[in-house]
Amino acid sequence: MLYLIRYGELALKSRQVRRRFLSHLEENLRSSLARKGIFYKLTIGWSRAFLESEDPRAELVLSRCFGLSSFSKAEKAVFSSMEEIVEEGERAFFSAVASRRFAVRVRRHGSHPFSSQDIEKELGARLLPLSAGVDLDNPEVTCYIEIRDTEAWFFTDKTKGPGGLPVGSGERVLLLYSGGFDSGVAGWMMLKKGSPVDFLFFNIGGPEHERRVRNGASFLVEEWAGAAGGFLYTVDFSGVIREIKERVNRAYWNMALKRCFYLAAWEIARRKNYPAVVTGESLGQVSSQTLANLVALEEGALVPVMRPLLGLDKEEIIALARKAGTYAISEGLREYCDLAGGHPVTGSNSARLRERMKALDMGIIETALSNMGITRLPAPADDADQIEIDRIPEGAILIDLRDVAQYQAWHPDGAVLAGYEELEAGLFPLEKGKVYVLYCDNGLKSLSAARVLRRMGYEAYSFKGGTKALMRRLT
Incomplete structure (x- = not known):
């Protein structure tokens, strides 16, 4: 997955201050990703940053990095002509606009023999037959394209970041x-x-x-x-x-x-x-x-x-x-x-x-x-070496951290579906004194969530090896 990352207030600073703030931002992102054991590739640019990672927890790190205004899951393409951008946009957006009202928004940085409006008009015409029509005021789907020199990024959503300034840019x-x-x-x-x-x-x-x-x-x-x-x-x-x-x-x-x-x-x-x-x-x-x-x-x-x-x-x-x-x-x-x-x-x-x-x-x-x-x-989590288990304690409640479709396709009897953010915000009903075993695809998200619940005072474990290991254990 590729993430296009936008800066917040630091974009308004002078060049010297901005350079220092970007250094803190990069250091914070790298530290947070590494601390969670997330494999990644990070590029910090003057006005945008780019993160590549297949780990879904990367989004949580981005949502908690002060200094970021927003980020988007994006597809990237290198182009040599406007036609290549339009073709890639048609491929990237055709399923998103199907039977829905849409708009195309393009931003460019650099010198090109075409304008942003040229791309908006041409791509809009290509997508129109697939859609429920163009709606520039209240679209159901917005097809965004950011163009920088010979590279283009395609996305439909913007996730709000926490804003603020990078931690470390101020005094302790x-x-x-x-x-x-x-x-x-x-x-x-x-x-x-x-x-x-x-x-x-x-x-x-x-x-x-x-x-x-x-x-x-x-x-x-x-x-x-x-x-x-x-x-x-x-x-x-x-x-x-x-x-x-x-x-x-x-x-x-x-x-x-x-x-x-x-x-x-x-x-x-x-x-x-x-x-x-x-x-x-x-x-x-x-x-x-x-x-x-x-x-x-x-x-x-x-x-x-x-x-x-x-x-x-x-x-x-x-x-x-x-x-x-x-x-x-x-x-x-x-x-x-x-x-x-x-x-x-x-x-x-x-x-x-x-x-x-x-x-x-x-x-x-x-x-x-x-x-x-x-x-x-941060201090070590309580009983950190005992959080991962490969058995189900008697009377334990299983919590599934996967998406709804995966849960509906298979889950152990009695398992309940919950979101990571829901657990973390205290919005999911839990009881002190009960035992909770969390699982996900590969065991990474469940391990992180179990640590969070332990910090809240709950007895929580992560099933080692994720869903496949749990299936083997139960069968």
Whole structure:
């Protein structure tokens, strides 16, 4: 399969900046493809990129590479005359336009003895007898041709890319990450603007919370960060919690805890030269996120605090979590930083918060930081060496990741059909405590999907060898 890839915002940059951004884009694509074990050939041009791969997972990589505006599955032809382009277009599009209204759209780059309209008219006339007619305003099928010098690409669909800027084109930032919807989406939005992300987790929920957070951070880095990688800093804040509960007025518990988060994050940023700290705060969403409280929390900031979700509603944040693929990881994860219950203060100011913080021994923050753990991301998936199996555990539910036609032609009794993206977005009904065995044509897509489900907390396996091996096993 050949993919024609279009750039997004980076196409508007100056030549020098564009050259640097394209270098990051190429590095990210190559890293993501290699990490998934995808065989490919990639060519990065000044205004287009071209990817050749027979692995269907290549489309997922393209859909998660920031800096791309869209891509298309295309057929390529080398030509020496307009007639050759028209003949190839007729061959490429005849089945797509059959009994359907169509339009032909041509774009050219280079010098040719014919115009784009010449090709549109001639090819349209050739396709017309096969179709339900030409419709330039609302076609059922659009036949696209891109011509560059002596090469032409033919396609009918454009798949939207994630947009943004290539990861690595901006400065690396430090994200306060709890594993919840908000902080995950905040990190995703910073990656979208080209800034690699390192994650700072204050552990007050125990080992299981830490495991879920590590999986969530690994997912974001593995699927969206390209070649940038990342680190997860883990700080045990249980001692800070005890100190706050013992010494601070209950109405200020949440504010005191958030202030300690900020102070610790600023100190790490100072030590490790992060230019900014990022949070998932949204104005007015919870009691500690009123404007007055945010101003009070930020007093004396050593580095800027960036809040990419500031103006978003919860519904908008949830929609972005689904788009990023973090929804299922974050779903049900308790927000442990909500300590007080009751009626936490909503209208604090710097002086009041500063007065309440005097009750604390601020050495507890330095003590917590002295035992900080560091994990390189993406971290290995849980039980990675046991994901592939060649048997069906008793009571397991089989999930078929092939297309509908293949599923209808053959599937084991009780197997259910699901799409990779559907599983990843948390849209397919799954239950914790049940065992799932996934299969596909060759075992590659099912292995990738099983890893994703494991990061979400499900017991999932990939059947080794794909459909043929499964058939042999069952017969």
